[in-house]
Amino acid sequence: METLYVVKIGGNIIDNEAKLADFLQSFAALPGNKVLVHGGGKLATQLAEKMEVPQTMVDGRRITDAETLKIVTMVYAGDINKRVVASLQSHGCNAIGLTGADGNAILAHKRDKGGIDYGFAGDVDAVNAALLHALLSLKMTVVLAPITHNGHGQLLNTNADTIAQETAKGLSSHYNVQLIYSFEKSGVLLDANDDNTVISTIHPAYYEALKAEQKIFAGMIPKLDNAFAAIRSGVEKVIIGKAEELPALIAGTAGTSIVHE
Amino acid sequence: METLYVVKIGGNIIDNEAKLADFLQSFAALPGNKVLVHGGGKLATQLAEKMEVPQTMVDGRRITDAETLKIVTMVYAGDINKRVVASLQSHGCNAIGLTGADGNAILAHKRDKGGIDYGFAGDVDAVNAALLHALLSLKMTVVLAPITHNGHGQLLNTNADTIAQETAKGLSSHYNVQLIYSFEKSGVLLDANDDNTVISTIHPAYYEALKAEQKIFAGMIPKLDNAFAAIRSGVEKVIIGKAEELPALIAGTAGTSIVHE
Numbered sequence: 330m331e332t333l334y335v336v337k338i339g340g341n342i343i344d345n346e347a348k349l350a351d352f353l354q355s356f357a358a359l360p361g362n363k364v365l366v367h368g369g370g371k372l373a374t375q376l377a378e379k380m381e382v383p384q385t386m387v388d389g390r391r392i393t394d395a396e397t398l399k400i401v402t403m404v405y406a407g408d409i410n411k412r413v414v415a416s417l418q419s420h421g422c423n424a425i426g427l428t429g430a431d432g433n434a435i436l437a438h439k440r441d442k443g444g445i446d447y448g449f450a451g452d453v454d455a456v457n458a459a460l461l462h463a464l465l466s467l468k469m470t471v472v473l474a475p476i477t478h479n480g481h482g483q484l485l486n487t488n489a490d491t492i493a494q495e496t497a498k499g500l501s502s503h504y505n506v507q508l509i510y511s512f513e514k515s516g517v518l519l520d521a522n523d524d525n526t527v528i529s530t531i532h533p534a535y536y537e538a539l540k541a542e543q544k545i546f547a548g549m550i551p552k553l554d555n556a557f558a559a560i561r562s563g564v565e566k567v568i569i570g571k572a573e574e575l576p577a578l579i580a581g582t583a584g585t586s587i588v589h590e
Numbered sequence: 591m592e593t594l595y596v597v598k599i600g601g602n603i604i605d606n607e608a609k610l611a612d613f614l615q616s617f618a619a620l621p622g623n624k625v626l627v628h629g630g631g632k633l634a635t636q637l638a639e640k641m642e643v644p645q646t647m648v649d650g651r652r653i654t655d656a657e658t659l660k661i662v663t664m665v666y667a668g669d670i671n672k673r674v675v676a677s678l679q680s681h682g683c684n685a686i687g688l689t690g691a692d693g694n695a696i697l698a699h700k701r702d703k704g705g706i707d708y709g710f711a712g713d714v715d716a717v718n719a720a721l722l723h724a725l726l727s728l729k730m731t732v733v734l735a736p737i738t739h740n741g742h743g744q745l746l747n748t749n750a751d752t753i754a755q756e757t758a759k760g761l762s763s764h765y766n767v768q769l770i771y772s773f774e775k776s777g778v779l780l781d782a783n784d785d786n787t788v789i790s791t792i793h794p795a796y797y798e799a800l801k802a803e804q805k806i807f808a809g810m811i812p813k814l815d816n817a818f819a820a821i822r823s824g825v826e827k828v829i830i831g832k833a834e835e836l837p838a839l840i841a842g843t844a845g846t847s848i849v850h851e
Contacts, residue, residue, distance in 0.1 A: 376664075379641055399669055403637075407668020408660055411737065411745055415691040419743035425693040430676040432686040432730055463728055467721075469693055476672065482680035484672055 332565075333362040333465070333504035334579065337493035338511050340370030342572045343409060352511075353413065355575045357420035362465045362504060364496055365424075366473045367413060368489040373397075373404040393448035393486040401486050402428075402476055410474040417470060424470045429453075429477030430484060432460045435492060437477035437485050451477045451485025453492065456499030490552075494559050501563030508564050509579070510552065511572035516585035517553065521546040527570075530586045533557060556587040593826075594623040594726070594765035595840065598754035599772050601631030603833045604670060613772075614674065616836045618681035623765060624731045625722070625757055626685075628674060629750035634658075634665040654709035654747040662747050663689075663737055671735040678731060685731045690714075690738030691745060693721045696753060698738035698746050712738045712746025714753065717760030751813075755820050762824030769825050770840070771813065772833035777846035778814065782807040788831075791847045794818060817848040 336356060342348050356365060373391075377384050377400050385392040393401065410426040417424035429435030429451075437451030464471055473496065475489040490510065497508040516527035531539070536553065539545050545553065556567040570577075570584020577583035597617060603609050617626060634652075638645050638661050646653040654662065671687040678685035690696030690712075698712030725732055734757065736750040751771065758769040777788035792800070797814065800806050806814065817828040831838075831845020838844035 402672050403664035403668035405668070406672050407664035407666070411663050411667050411689055411691055414689070415739045415745050416743045418691055418694055418739060418741060423694060424691075425688070426691075427686070428672055428675070430672055430679055430685075430687075432728075433679055433684060460728075467693075467724055478676045478679060480679060482677045484676050 330503070330505050331362055333364065333500055333506050334359055334509060335364045335366065335493055335497040335500070335506060336509045336511065336575070337366040337368075337489060338572050339368045339489070341513050342511065343367060343370035344372065348573065349413075350416065352572045352575065353416045354420055357417050357422035359575070359579065363470045364461070364465075364473065364500075365413070365470065366475070366489050366493040366496065367405075367409060368475060369401060369405050369409065372409065373401045376400050376404055387445055387447070390447060390450065390488070391486065392446070393450045395449065398449040398484060398486060402484055405474040406476050410472060413472055417472070422470050423468060424472050425464060426472040426474065428474050428484070429487065429492075433457050433480070434460055434473070435477045435487070435495070436480055437487055438479055439483070439485060449483065449485050451479070451487040453477065453487065453495045456495045458499040458503060461496065461500060462503045490555070494555055497559055497564045498562040501565070505565045506563070507566045507568060507579070508556075508559055509568045509570075509575070510556070511570065511575070511578075514571070515574070515583065516570045517549055518546065519544055527583075528585050530588060532588050532590045553587065560587060560589055591764070591766050592623055594625065594761055594767045595620055595770060596625045596627065596754055596758040596761070596767060597770040597772065597836070598627040598629075598750060599833050600629045600750070602774050603772065604628060604631035605633065609834065610674075611677065613833045613836065614677045615681055618678050618683035620836070620840065623726045625726075625734065625761075626674070626731065627734045627736070627750050627754040627757065628666070628670055629736055630662060630666050630670065633670065634662045637661050637665055648706055648708070651708060651711065651749070652747065653707070654711045656710065659710040659745060659747060663745055666735040667737050671733060674733050678733070683731050684729060685733050686725060687733040687735065689735050689745070690748065690753075694718050694741070695721055695734070696738045696748070696756070697741055698748055699740055700744070700746060710744065710746050712740070712748040714738065714748065714756045717756045719760040719764060722757065722761060723764045751816070755816055758820055758825045759823040762826070766826045767824070768827045768829060768840070769817075769820055770829045770831075770836070771817070772831065772836070775832070776835070776844065777831045778810055779807065780805055788844075789846050791849060793849050793851045814848065821848060821850055
């Protein structure tokens, strides 16, 4: 099977024009099959402020009322997604930007959890692997915005990490999938305050040992649990590290690799 | 060759939620290959007002400065395009929304005409018929937002009528293309004030006669010139009429058909 890179970039890259430009250039240079998943960063919050639509966050998740849904759709699927696509095109990378509604790429349902009304927030039900495989086979690079739909006409604001993970899992029957999560730090750190203590490889038994010795920063545990869930679901490898180091992350000379054994 | 319908809807439909819902339901019900091109309506102007970005129009064209480009990209490619796609999906029509940057669908250049600086306004250079044909062959309905790119990373605000016409022309080697322009009136009228005087069919000789007798409303002449240019470039038929009457326009029982002879 061919290799597919599913790369997720977060707000720290999206919000910084120079960093984003550099990242897109190195992403465009990656050979072969690629999917890019982007988050939203601070741009949606800034537009909401300008439009005087108050924003509520619960546990780091935005409560998405109807006005906020319009704002995130405009910012994520309009401004960010199309700037990213146009930039990739300028680097000779034939990108196509999609939300989950486009081609029914990602079906979701309105979140209903823990008694909190998250509004128009979506939890993913299904990734349309056949569509994504067809587009990749046309030699296109898919750029996913974190907006999905419920199939009944409702758009839904959806967590980009989850979209990346579900996409990687969904495509693992077609490709050897490497899932790259980029964030602010250089990788999973033994000492959360020292960026030079990156753990290069974690397999399941080592992860259990690290957790038992409480050597994993609590904030990393959900991310790592998700990473291990992904490799149990067919993803070849999950890599966690800095977007600025993308080529080295792919080469295995930077970041943390989460592997089967 | 199979038939392809390229349907352009204007602001009067986009701005009216109930009309848009009805239109999308009848559009979704059209059999076979379809492309929908939408304009922007008043929503971009409203957002610009809210964001206090002053708008300048020259000859009905928006002067697109950098802030305005961001606004139209958010409104056209984000809000409108994704609402349309999600609605079509809910009617069982597998829609995929694109700008000209996506898959390099429509390449354009910054307009440079008549000494007026239109800002980031694009004139179309090329429609990527191979891409659109491939997506249509995957049984998807393409929904085009009036945003293109120049291939060097710059998005461009582009007239939706022109996108519809160039798309129809570009796909005429793959399909028998019928290009439907929807607007406020029931068709081309003999008496501009009487919606019951629709001319059902206009061929080139009749058009010359109507113009010679000054029976065509001046505002219609550029639209009709474009329609005849389209059929000279391989488009089978151009239909002008009300979006509310889409099934009748297709059936030939409403609107004005512009034909070869």
